[in-house]
Amino acid sequence: MFFLPKNLDNYIVAHSExxxxxxxxxARETHQKxxxxxxxxxxxxxxxxxxISHLKAPLRVLEIGTFTxxxxxxxxxxMPANSELITIDINEELEDFAAGYFARFRESGNNNISITQKIGDATQLLPELEGTFDLVFIDADKPNYVNYFHLIMDKVQAGSLIISDNVLWHGKVxxxxxxxxxxxxxxxxYNKLLKEDPRLQTVLLSVRDGLTLSRVL
Structure with a gap:
């Protein structure tokens, strides 16, 4: 989804890392398969x-929506050494696909970072997770975004970041x-919740299909 002219978007990509x-x-294999x-x-x-991750250097990350x-x-x-990333997705057919790239990532010198895949309904799996997370990335089924919000708020602490994807939803908002x-x-x-919750400092960025950063106060 491009909200900017394609040539301008290409320029931004070309002048970023x-x-x-x-x-x-x-990405190539995902498009092929x-x-x-x-x-x-x-x-x-x-x-x-x-x-954002380099700036935050999170020791514990939760991702809702793995895809590939x-x-x-x-x-x-x-993420620094000895950190942990837990990623959840409901589609078991993509588990091995993602696992192969996670293994390649660790083999390339990042073997001190733990990446754990969980397959199933996130609304059922989230209550089972213990401890708090320094960063949460939400990029899963949109009808459950509000549910995810309520389920993760007891799993974050002051200074934690919540990143929410697709919050502009192709401009339909x-x-x-x-x-x-x-x-x-x-x-x-969901966007109203993030804006009005007194526990959060929130800014919505016009990155791709909308990316919201919320800092827990």
């Missing part, structure tokens, strides 16, 4: 996630609602 080879390979490759974070958003593992690897780039659309009304509620 280059996409690492492992992510180029992952997986339906809806548009779900990839992509080179620009991936570099944004990597930069692209965003997890971007975030893992900025400012269009007339379609009665058959189950995602946009939830995203409207």
């Amino acid at each position: 280059d996409e690492p080879q492992i992510l180029q390979d992952l 997986v339906l809806q490759p548009i779900m990839l974070s992509g080179p620009y958003q991936g570099r944004v996630l990597s930069m 593992g692209y965003s997890a690897l971007c975030i893992a780039e900025g 400012v269009e007339d609602l379609n009665e058959k659309d189950k995602s946009t009304p939830v995203l409207l509620e």
Whole structure:
């Protein structure tokens, strides 16, 4: 999804950090073998996630929505040794695909970073997770965004970051609602929650399809 003219978007990508080879390979294979490759974070958003992770240096990360593992690897780039990333996805058919790239990432010198994949319904799995997380990335089924919000708020602490993807939803958040659309009304509620919750400092960035950063106060 491009909100800027394509040539301007290309210029931004060209003048940002280059996409690492492992992510180029992952993106290429995803486009060749997986339906809806548009779900990839992509080179620009991936570099944004990597930069945020490098700035935060999170020791514990929770990702809701693995897909083929692209965003997890971007975030893992900025994680220090002996850190842990837990990523959840409901699609078991993509588990081995992502696992192969996670293994390649560790073999390339990042073997001190633990990446754990969990397969299943995140609304059921989240309550089972113990401890708190320094960074949470939400990029899963949009109708559950509000549910995810309530489930993660007891798993973050002051200074934790919550990153939410697709919050502009192809621009539909400012269009007339379609009665058959189950995602946009939830995203409207979700965006309002992030804005108004006194526990958060929130800024919505016009990165790709909308990326919101929320800092826990």
